[in-house]
Amino acid sequence: MGIETEPTAAYNRAHRALRLHTFDHTRVAGSRIGGLWFLLAVRALMFSYALFVWVFSLVRDARAGTGNVHFAYFTNLCYTGLVAYLAASLYHTVRAIRQRSTASFSDMWPVFQLMHWLLYGSVAVFSVIVTGVYWSMLYPSAHNMSGRDTWINASVHAMNTGFFVVEAVVGGMVLTSHWSHPCVLVAVGFMYVMLAYVNEAVNGFFTYDFLNYKEKKxxxxxxxxxxxxxLFIIYYVVWALQRLLDRMLPVKSHCAQAGNDSEYQQVECSSPPMERV
Structure with missing residues (x-):
């Protein structure tokens, strides 16, 4: 039983409009460097660290009495998305090792497949935004941070992008060139702005100073x-870099080939194009 190279689910018009039918399922558990076990080790290490930071940060804010506004910050929402993506990708990697196929992904409802793809896109784009905005606009005003706070800030404002870079270089997931996906991410960004203003109305403070319309006029x-x-520009810059990376480090899909003893033997297969039209 080999990896399915064609999506098996029937995609409706909405799924096709979002180009879900073009997604190569083998990329979910494909890798550019090493085999499936190496991919598993890398994803497990990143997920374990990210989950620890996520829990530690949440507990820290709860003990400080600010747990009720923890998820009012874009950084914390994005880091939650990173943890969720790493958890999902780790799950599919484990299933690929056990089943020698991407059935765990292919058998999901198309809407969940799309959510996984968009979640990856949010990690790719929002991580860069969070890192860039923090270190260019917010960090200069941060003073007298403890060692613990410095570690948390470095984890959620720098290592988040580092994790994406590692995932992009080692793993096989990619963005789509279709305009609908960055538009979804822009819509998510706009909804966060609305959430920030709701937070100000309810809790009386702006999560980020540059959103303060009362002072910025x-x-x-x-x-x-x-x-x-x-967001839109970064999306296509990352997409272009991934196209270049595909040429330099082609993705290997980890197929299964029956041997003489009827045991499956893992072989490496060249990846199909990034998108099928």
């Missing part, structure tokens, strides 16, 4: 639309 609109435009 219209300048915040330039920040908001600039960041939303940056």
């Amino acid at each position: 219209g300048v915040e609109a330039a920040y908001i639309f600039g960041l939303l435009a940056a």
